[in-house]
Amino acid sequence: MKRMITLLLTLALLLTAAPALAQSTAPIRVVATIFPPYDFVRAIAGDTGAVELSMLLKPGAEMHSYEPTPQDILSIGNADLFLYIGGESDAWVQDILDSMPESGVKALKLMDMVPTVEEELVEGMQAEEETEETADAEEAPELDEHVWTSPVNAIAMVNTLCDELSALDPADAEAFRTNADAYIAKLQALDTAFRQTVETGKRREVIFGDRFALRYFAAEYGLTYYAAFPGCSSETEPSAQTVAFLIGKVQQDKVPLILYPELSTHKVADAISEETGVPTHIFYACHNLTADEFAAGKTYVDFMTENLQTLKEALN
Numbered sequence: 001m002k003r004m005i006t007l008l009l010t011l012a013l014l015l016t017a018a019p020a021l022a023q024s025t026a027p028i029r030v031v032a033t034i035f036p037p038y039d040f041v042r043a044i045a046g047d048t049g050a051v052e053l054s055m056l057l058k059p060g061a062e063m064h065s066y067e068p069t070p071q072d073i074l075s076i077g078n079a080d081l082f083l084y085i086g087g088e089s090d091a092w093v094q095d096i097l098d099s100m101p102e103s104g105v106k107a108l109k110l111m112d113m114v115p116t117v118e119e120e121l122v123e124g125m126q127a128e129e130e131t132e133e134t135a136d137a138e139e140a141p142e143l144d145e146h147v148w149t150s151p152v153n154a155i156a157m158v159n160t161l162c163d164e165l166s167a168l169d170p171a172d173a174e175a176f177r178t179n180a181d182a183y184i185a186k187l188q189a190l191d192t193a194f195r196q197t198v199e200t201g202k203r204r205e206v207i208f209g210d211r212f213a214l215r216y217f218a219a220e221y222g223l224t225y226y227a228a229f230p231g232c233s234s235e236t237e238p239s240a241q242t243v244a245f246l247i248g249k250v251q252q253d254k255v256p257l258i259l260y261p262e263l264s265t266h267k268v269a270d271a272i273s274e275e276t277g278v279p280t281h282i283f284y285a286c287h288n289l290t291a292d293e294f295a296a297g298k299t300y301v302d303f304m305t306e307n308l309q310t311l312k313e314a315l316n
Contacts, residue, residue, distance in 0.1 A: 027052040036148035037083040046179040050172040059294040062158030086111035087145020114153040126238045148218040166259040201315030209269025210260040257314040259283040
């Protein structure tokens, strides 16, 4: 709370000191919290020059531990369109938006663009440790915030974002739609390929030796999954029972590949691999990317295309 108050006071000072921004119809200033909405808007904007785009989460950083800096807050206040996920990791957003009622920024949640599901604990998964505060509180069920992990959801988001950008800049609406349709065609091809991979696979089970942030992906393609932690877990050390359960699953079900997400230490996956002799492999949840991948212009489609090849190996 003290940190938030400090940030809000800093914002007030920055906005007071900032010169008035000249009114302009272009470019549209878009700020995205994390990589997926950043990449979707980048694809829609293409080379029109009509969008000035930035991402708050630095490449290589972990989404769940992100806290906005004063400069980040200033960027949000100066944006025409602010894109965020809307889950537990974005709990700070509403306070920021409430502090700038006259900014004129339009804020959109990705979780409002698609149907959502609750986070779940599957068999063997390590639950969050309860504190006195969480034990006493009657909390509403927590929704899984990783909505972008399904290519079908990504298509819906691209369509919505294209409409929003077109409303802000009607002069470039036709170019936005052309670019969006080209990107959606790639997502549709991926969707078809994922379905074929699952239908022809020898199994429909995947094992993650880490967090599992791909519940929407698994639900879309009918996959059963087992993992060390749920997607938003802050736990990093699984219990001996969790590790033993996952080792047993790999051995009993003859799982050919142990998966882990990007930016993971993959210690748990490595421990399971060492015990079972089964190799490990990255499977992208696409929440962020490394600095080198960002510099190389890697896209959500690129990562999902790599996931397709990994899934073929994991299911056969």
